[in-house]
Amino acid sequence: MSLASLAHPRQDFSYGFLDAFAKRELRRRMLKAIAIPGFQVPYASRELPIARGWGTGGLQVTLSIVSPTDTLKVIDQGADDSVNAANLRRFIARMTSVATTTDTLAATVIQSRHRVPEERLREGQVLVLQVPDPEPLRQVQPDSSRAREMHADADYAQMWLTLYEQLVRFGRFMQGASYPVLVHGRYLMSPSPIPRWDTPALHQAAHLTLLSAGREKRLYAVPPYTDVRPIEFEDVFFQVENMAGRICMLTGARNKFMDELPVAEGGSQFRLSDTGYAAKLLRRARGDAATLGATYFDDEGHFYQPGVIRAE
Amino acid sequence: MNIEPVTPQPQPHQRRLLPPRLVRQAPLLELRGLSKRYGRIVAVQGVNLELYPGETVGIVGESGSGKSTVLRMLNLEEATDTGTYHLAVPGFTGQNLFALDRFHQRQLRIQQIGIVYQQPHMGLRMQATSGGNVAERLIMAGERRFATLRRAASDALASSEFPADRIDDPPAVLSGGMQQRVQLAKAIALRPALLLLDEPTTGLDVSIQALVLDTLLRLRRERQITTLIVSHDLGVIRTLADRVLVMRHGAVVECGLTDQILDDPQHPYTQQLVSARL
Numbered sequence: 001m002s003l004a005s006l007a008h009p010r011q012d013f014s015y016g017f018l019d020a021f022a023k024r025e026l027r028r029r030m031l032k033a034i035a036i037p038g039f040q041v042p043y044a045s046r047e048l049p050i051a052r053g054w055g056t057g058g059l060q061v062t063l064s065i066v067s068p069t070d071t072l073k074v075i076d077q078g079a080d081d082s083v084n085a086a087n088l089r090r091f092i093a094r095m096t097s098v099a100t101t102t103d104t105l106a107a108t109v110i111q112s113r114h115r116v117p118e119e120r121l122r123e124g125q126v127l128v129l130q131v132p133d134p135e136p137l138r139q140v141q142p143d144s145s146r147a148r149e150m151h152a153d154a155d156y157a158q159m160w161l162t163l164y165e166q167l168v169r170f171g172r173f174m175q176g177a178s179y180p181v182l183v184h185g186r187y188l189m190s191p192s193p194i195p196r197w198d199t200p201a202l203h204q205a206a207h208l209t210l211l212s213a214g215r216e217k218r219l220y221a222v223p224p225y226t227d228v229r230p231i232e233f234e235d236v237f238f239q240v241e242n243m244a245g246r247i248c249m250l251t252g253a254r255n256k257f258m259d260e261l262p263v264a265e266g267g268s269q270f271r272l273s274d275t276g277y278a279a280k281l282l283r284r285a286r287g288d289a290a291t292l293g294a295t296y297f298d299d300e301g302h303f304y305q306p307g308v309i310r311a312e
Numbered sequence: 313m314n315i316e317p318v319t320p321q322p323q324p325h326q327r328r329l330l331p332p333r334l335v336r337q338a339p340l341l342e343l344r345g346l347s348k349r350y351g352r353i354v355a356v357q358g359v360n361l362e363l364y365p366g367e368t369v370g371i372v373g374e375s376g377s378g379k380s381t382v383l384r385m386l387n388l389e390e391a392t393d394t395g396t397y398h399l400a401v402p403g404f405t406g407q408n409l410f411a412l413d414r415f416h417q418r419q420l421r422i423q424q425i426g427i428v429y430q431q432p433h434m435g436l437r438m439q440a441t442s443g444g445n446v447a448e449r450l451i452m453a454g455e456r457r458f459a460t461l462r463r464a465a466s467d468a469l470a471s472s473e474f475p476a477d478r479i480d481d482p483p484a485v486l487s488g489g490m491q492q493r494v495q496l497a498k499a500i501a502l503r504p505a506l507l508l509l510d511e512p513t514t515g516l517d518v519s520i521q522a523l524v525l526d527t528l529l530r531l532r533r534e535r536q537i538t539t540l541i542v543s544h545d546l547g548v549i550r551t552l553a554d555r556v557l558v559m560r561h562g563a564v565v566e567c568g569l570t571d572q573i574l575d576d577p578q579h580p581y582t583q584q585l586v587s588a589r590l
Contacts, residue, residue, distance in 0.1 A: 153415065155418070157451040158448070160451045160456065161437075161444055161448045165440055165444050167458060169480075233458040233461075234456045234458075235457050235458050
């Protein structure tokens with residue numbers, strides 16, 4: 001007895017798994033989120049055949065925006081082939097008959113967990129980020145209704161107090177992934193646990209970013225060409241992870257976000273975190289045709305928009 | 313200090329007497345008909361109060377007389393039932409502060425009102441550093457330069473006579489007197505127009521109490537901040553206050569100059585309060 005024989009036939013499900021009401025609600029919430037950049041819009045998170053916390057937020061957004069003409073890329077920590085990414089990709093493709101790809105340039109919808117692709121996204125592309133905790137004020141204000149009041153008042157002083165405390169105690173900003181950003185000069189937003197490396201990619205980006213937390217039932221958005229500024233002081237600046245001197249063991253790429261792999265005799269090797277980009281680099285090295293897009297960071301580690309990452 | 317009106321030069325032989333300062337100046341703070349009920353309980357009824365620039369006014373009364381409630385309402389922490397509240401500070405002159413929206417109330421509270429609570433944990437973040445606690449005031453007012461925050465925090469802490477080498481210790485590990493000094497530094501960091509002290513030295517032993525009072529006296533002399541101090545300790549009031557209000561059951565029963573009230577009380581309750589000894 002196979003799983004396919006136990007499951008309902010394909011035609012028993014509505015297009016994109018979610019029913020029409022759910023998709024309409026989600027699309028309305030997304031429009032509201034786009035209209036108020038960085039503002040967390042509550043929505044009725046639906047039950048899905050995967051567990052909460054495994055990307056149900058991003059999945060619902062993707063299911064309600066894809067059409068059969070779209071091309072989908074799903075990544076998990078930069079990898080296209082991890083279990084989470086593979087399962088989500090298969091499920092979405094089965095329910096929407098959307099074409100899938102691992103190429104960032106070919107994709108129109110990219111669902112991602114913890115990473116933004118290395119190659120620059122362009123106008124018309126949609127990046128859907130899975131969010132475990134949408135509330136950037138959680139660490140300073142555990143009470144969510146009080147945190148909502150603080151958002152309403154734009155009362156973010158405590159975040160800068162946190163920065164002050166980190167500088168006094170440790171001499172640098174300690175926040176790693178999920179670095180809080182101020183969107184359009186108004187709402188403080190958690191960019192989902194993307195590394196600091198990816199945070200500047202959201203600033204004045206050509207693409208639309210949708211962020212959705214299924215368990216917390218909140219979604220928010222960064223529309224194209226919107227200011228996204230990481231919180232920092234005017235004399236002590238936000239910095240991305242230092243990737244200088246790290247060379248990808250497979251492709252020889254440098255100044256990209258690397259995974260660190262410990263080796264048996266001590267020390268570590270590095271590998272490109274973005275596997276789709278690495279695969280294209282390898283294809284080109286073999287002499288096959290591969291179109292490489294412009295990346296957010298060039299090979300010297302300079303960000304493509306000057307003045308976004310300020311030097312000390 | 314207000315600019316004095318231009319007066320004709322007096323002739324050398326006839327000395328011209330100016331009316332007392334309090335009469336010449338417009339009050340900084342004007343409170344009219346303040347009332348507050350909690351259900352059946354009347355906490356405050358019909359309190360009127362004026363504070364003139366640079367003076368210190370004390371409120372005394374037994375526990376439950378409504379003096380702390382008045383202070384909380386002056387700090388705009390709590391809504392009132394009736395009453396008007398005017399503060400002659402730039403941008404807010406002539407407006408009833410109780411009727412402001414929460415955004416402007418918050419702006420005013422950050423910029424113009426400093427408060428020291430009896431319990432330090434009400435006014436401080438016990439786990440953040442002392443310097444950070446003071447710096448938060450400036451961050452709230454929009455300061456985003458780390459070096460400036462650091463300097464302003466150490467300046468404010470120095471002027472409340474807090475030891476410079478403990479600036480990075482959290483209030484949780486400080487003594488009670490030190491915690492009060494951090495609160496005081498936080499309250500005066502932005503040079504507010506009005507300083508509210510809610511039993512600032514209660515809970516400290518007598519020697520530390522004297523040192524904190526010394527600091528308060530010096531600040532009053534140097535900065536001439538208009539101060540309202542609430543205490544049930546008549547010694548504190550006598551040391552600090554120019555004028556005093558006596559409250560009982562939410563109403564003011566007597567008010568006047570401190571020496572006059574404490575040495576020659578007219579109201580039976582005040583007489584009882586002044587003569588009370590253990």
